[in-house]
Amino acid sequence: MTLTLLHTADLHGSMTDEIRDRLLVLRERADFYFDCGDAVKAGNVGVPTSPDPVWTYFRDLRCTAGVPGNREFHVSSSVFRKKLQGCSHPLLAANLHWNGRARRPLLPNSEGDFYWPKGNALPAAKVLGEIGLFGVMVPMVRERMAARFVSAFLNTDPVEAARDCVEWLRPRCRLVIGLSHIGLREDVRLLEQVKGIDILLGGHSHDLLDEPLRVGEGWLMHVGSHAFQAGLHEYRNGTLTTHLEILRSRR
Incomplete structure (x- = not known):
């Protein structure tokens, strides 16, 4: 199987028309486009007053799927929905669950979405033909944290969530791709402990490989932050190679 993947992460509100146009050229060369979280400008506890423009840019770029980061997250379900307002592509988060009674998913369902019966707030995984996707985000509110008393959501262990997804996806797909917003060190730990993942695209720690x-x-693979570069990855015969494409100057 041969695939070309476009990969961004940790844009933090840096997307502009010019960067979008450069990514559009790269998107024409890619089979899929994945973003790995922290795309919006608002902070962790920020409450936006209008939809973040990055969602329109992602729509223009035909973003295939993404994973939410800590910047997209909020303990309030209404604010979390506000932060995602305008998002038209699937966001996957296998370790994001409702705290208590399950409610309406944070985003509308799309074809191929998979939810665990235990109450995901977003899809855990997705099947795209022969490709299986899953997403894991940085745990913001865990079971033993005091914040659980005010949060509509709870996060479980990303490694355990990834393992469950891979066990479900592997018999159904030729290739399993993970989208992660847990940081480089945790991504290494995840791959060491979970067998059956072919590609893991990451974000959160702003590392550039x-x-x-x-x-x-x-x-x-990690591709840095703030829209300085994007990764154009080629997967061929079991090997992943990458070209780091410069999107804007650091000056």
């Missing part, structure tokens, strides 16, 4: 890392049975 010159080339993909081989960890266990899978490939791991």
Whole structure:
């Protein structure tokens, strides 16, 4: 199987018309486009007054799927929905659950979405033909944290959530791709502990890798932050290679 993947992460409100136009050129060369979280400008506890423009940019770029980061998250379900207002592509978060009674998903369902019966707030995984996707985000509110008393959501362990997803996806798909917003070090731990992941695309720690890392049975790639560059990755015959494409100057 040969695939070309476009990958961004941690944009933090840096997307502009010019960067969108550069990404559009790259998007024409890619089979899929994945974003790995913290795309919006608002902070963790910020309450936006209008939809973040990044969602319109992602729509223009035909973003295939993404994973929410800590910047998209909020303990209030109404504010979390406000932060996601305008998002038209699937967001996957296998370790994001409703705290108590399950409610309406944060985003409308799309074809191929998979939810665990225990009450995901967003899809845990997604099947796109022969490709299986899952997403895991940085745990913001855990079961033993005091914040659980005021949060509409609870996060479970990303490694355990990923393992459950892979066990479900592997028999159904030729290739399993993970979208992660837990940071480089935790991504390495995840790949060391969970077998069956072919590619893990990451974000959160703002790390920029010159080339993909081989960890266990899978490939791991991080592409930095703030829209300075994007990754155009090629997966061919079990090997992942990348071209880091400059989107804007650091000056």
